[in-house]
Amino acid sequence: MNSRIATLAKAVKEHPNDSFYKFTLALEMLKINEQQKAQVLFEAIRAQDPAYVGVYYHLAKLYTELGENKKALSTYKEGIRIAEEQQDMHTKSELSAALMNLEIEMDE
Structure with a gap:
């Protein structure tokens, strides 16, 4: 270590x-x-x-890497909701883009 x-x-x-x-x-x-x-x-x-908004992107991305796309989708959406509550538009934008990319990948 x-x-x-x-x-x-x-x-x-x-x-x-x-x-x-x-x-x-x-x-x-x-x-x-x-x-x-x-x-x-x-x-x-x-x-x-749950208000630690930075965790949602990384956890959802990890879920995607592990093939857990449904968990990733819900995690992105939860993060977007938290970012909206905190009026953190930068994080909301990043999470929304990642969510859209995952949805596109899942449709292919």
């Missing part, structure tokens, strides 16, 4: 309710192809801190 991952894992353990540490660790897990661990972290963030 590289030192960055070890440092982040320690931070998550010390601050289990801090979504930022979990999110950053999940992204590091993706870099080393630990998709299962990343998924657990992303899903924990969504469950514990």
